[in-house]
Amino acid sequence: MEALLASLLHPLLPNVDWTEIGYASLDTLSMLGGSLLFTLLLGLPLGVLLFLSGPRQLFAQPALYGLLSLLANVLRSVPFVILLILMIPLTVLLTGTSLGVAGAIPPLVVGATPFFARLVETALREVDRGIIEATQAMGASTWQIITRALLPEALPGILAAITVTAITLVSYTAMSGLIGGGGLGDLAVRYGYQRYQPDVMAVTVVLLLVLVQILQNTGDKLVVHFSRK
Amino acid sequence: MIEFQRVHKTYPVNGRDISALQPTDLHIARGEVFGLIGHSGAGKSTLLRLINRLEEPSGGRIIVDGIDVTALNPEGLRQFRQQAGMIFQHFNLLAAKTVAANIALPLKLAGKLSASQIAARVEALLARVGLTEHANKYPAQLSGGQKQRVGIARALATEPKILLCDEATSALDPQTTASVLQLLAEINRELNLTIVLITHEMDVIRRVCDRVAVMDGGVIVEQGPVAQVFLHPQHPTTRNFVLESEQVDEDGQRDDFAHVAGRILRLTFQGEATYAPLLGSVARQTGVDYSILAGRIDRIKDTPYGQLTLALTGGDVEAALACFVAADVHLEVLR
Numbered sequence: 001m002e003a004l005l006a007s008l009l010h011p012l013l014p015n016v017d018w019t020e021i022g023y024a025s026l027d028t029l030s031m032l033g034g035s036l037l038f039t040l041l042l043g044l045p046l047g048v049l050l051f052l053s054g055p056r057q058l059f060a061q062p063a064l065y066g067l068l069s070l071l072a073n074v075l076r077s078v079p080f081v082i083l084l085i086l087m088i089p090l091t092v093l094l095t096g097t098s099l100g101v102a103g104a105i106p107p108l109v110v111g112a113t114p115f116f117a118r119l120v121e122t123a124l125r126e127v128d129r130g131i132i133e134a135t136q137a138m139g140a141s142t143w144q145i146i147t148r149a150l151l152p153e154a155l156p157g158i159l160a161a162i163t164v165t166a167i168t169l170v171s172y173t174a175m176s177g178l179i180g181g182g183g184l185g186d187l188a189v190r191y192g193y194q195r196y197q198p199d200v201m202a203v204t205v206v207l208l209l210v211l212v213q214i215l216q217n218t219g220d221k222l223v224v225h226f227s228r229k
Numbered sequence: 230m231i232e233f234q235r236v237h238k239t240y241p242v243n244g245r246d247i248s249a250l251q252p253t254d255l256h257i258a259r260g261e262v263f264g265l266i267g268h269s270g271a272g273k274s275t276l277l278r279l280i281n282r283l284e285e286p287s288g289g290r291i292i293v294d295g296i297d298v299t300a301l302n303p304e305g306l307r308q309f310r311q312q313a314g315m316i317f318q319h320f321n322l323l324a325a326k327t328v329a330a331n332i333a334l335p336l337k338l339a340g341k342l343s344a345s346q347i348a349a350r351v352e353a354l355l356a357r358v359g360l361t362e363h364a365n366k367y368p369a370q371l372s373g374g375q376k377q378r379v380g381i382a383r384a385l386a387t388e389p390k391i392l393l394c395d396e397a398t399s400a401l402d403p404q405t406t407a408s409v410l411q412l413l414a415e416i417n418r419e420l421n422l423t424i425v426l427i428t429h430e431m432d433v434i435r436r437v438c439d440r441v442a443v444m445d446g447g448v449i450v451e452q453g454p455v456a457q458v459f460l461h462p463q464h465p466t467t468r469n470f471v472l473e474s475e476q477v478d479e480d481g482q483r484d485d486f487a488h489v490a491g492r493i494l495r496l497t498f499q500g501e502a503t504y505a506p507l508l509g510s511v512a513r514q515t516g517v518d519y520s521i522l523a524g525r526i527d528r529i530k531d532t533p534y535g536q537l538t539l540a541l542t543g544g545d546v547e548a549a550l551a552c553f554v555a556a557d558v559h560l561e562v563l564r
Contacts, residue, residue, distance in 0.1 A: 135338075
């Protein structure tokens with residue numbers, strides 16, 4: 001079946017090495033999975049902290065909020081391509097290498113975490129203040145307010161934030177080819193651009209497009225499933 | 230049950246302190262329905278939130294059932310709040326949780342009951358508020374009145390001693406308001422629950438409250454039993470609320486009465502006297518003729534009352550006035 005498909009596609013896409021495409025796709029998926037996991041683990045608490053310490057919120061802490069906010073803005077304003085290079089020493093410290101999938105994940109996480117944290121903050125702000133007040137009036141602790149009321153109520157918004165972040169990460173992974181990160185984006189640059197093989201470019205673009213579509217559709221379905229309004 | 234001792238509250242606004250509640254003393258008795266009425270910004274919402282310290286007092290002491298609420302540490306405050314239910318104008322239900330899960334929430338937060346005990350309690354509460362068949366719906370699928378019933382069931386889940394109602398019927402239509410107020414009166418009676426409610430509608434006060442305090446500009450300007458405050462308002466703010474609720478145009482009425490001959494008086498009946506055939510017998514005894522200029526016969530909570538404005542002509546008017554006074558009717562001579 002595979003051989004048949006390859007022989008049919010060969011005249012159309014003469015330069016495409018399907019094995020390499022397969023490896024590149026796996027690299028993209030592992031970079032996406034790994035970086036998304038750490039982005040969620042770091043970004044969710046950071047987003048909650050940004051929300052809670054914000055003006056007129058449960059734990060309004062102007063100094064802390066100012067600091068976190070500044071940090072998030074600085075990281076978000078550094079173009080990802082630059083961040084990749086700036087991060088190299090730290091990446092080597094964390095993973096032992098600045099190359100490949102392992103070398104790409106730290107800069108991806110650092111690039112996406114502030115972005116995701118801001119989206120989480122916004123999703124939490126959408127929760128009706130009355131719900132926080134009602135939960136307080138029930139005698140809930142701050143931890144209970146966050147885990148039993150705020151996060152469940154903001155779940156659709158947080159799922160939408162995860163979707164947007166995952167898609168942003170897909171486009172970031174394409175850039176990590178620059179530092180030898182691997183993946184479909186890397187393939188597109190090396191073969192499609194540097195070796196003038198437009199068929200490789202087209203195949204990687206189509207695969208990235210399919211990946212983004214799958215992410216968006218899954219995200220949308222989850223948002224609808226958990227929306228009760 | 231609830232005691233305010235020189236409690237006051239100020240907010241810093243642009244570097245200056247704005248007073249939301251002037252130093253206030255207040256006593257609310259166990260088992261009564263106490264109403265606070267005032268326009269928005271009068272301080273009633275602040276006063277209500279001071280009771281469970283959703284607002285921190287700037288000074289004074291608040292004592293609820295022997296506990297000095299103002300002295301509680303965070304953990305103590307959490308315990309106290311579990312004994313003080315609260316319902317809200319916009320219900321504040323969790324949209325992501327079912328009706329049953331909303332009602333179970335305070336019990337889960339308190340963490341004192343097992344899952345099966347919580348389920349049994351939720352079932353009983355659903356039955357009390359008449360929502361048994363809606364247990365697995367989400368708040369968005371309910372009408373306003375049903376949402377407030379869920380709010381009430383949720384507030385009662387921890388078997389509190391007091392229930393704080395923040396404009397609980399202001400977002401509801403008149404019919405739904407009546408049924409929610411009836412439910413509140415029922416719980417007050419059956420559970421001997423102390424209820425404090427705030428509203429800007431005199432009608433809400435008239436239907437369920439035992440006593441009322443009228444607020445204006447962060448001060449309680451008048452308080453007392455509802456019948457007394459409602460039928461004999463002293464403060465201009467109170468008079469306005471009463472006139473609003475009765476839809477009486479006082480100035481227009483005065484102009485109309487200018488063309489009427491004779492003495493004009495207002496009689497206020499309460500309780501059984503409301504239904505006594507007084508006017509006819511006084512007219513026969515004293516030979517006066519009466520015409521009714523304005524009137525209203527209604528109930529304040531469970532007590533019937535009537536208020537009539539009469540013009541008396543001919544016969545012995547003074548004797549007629551004496552008869553009314555002798556019959557224990559409150560008499561005001563308007564002209």
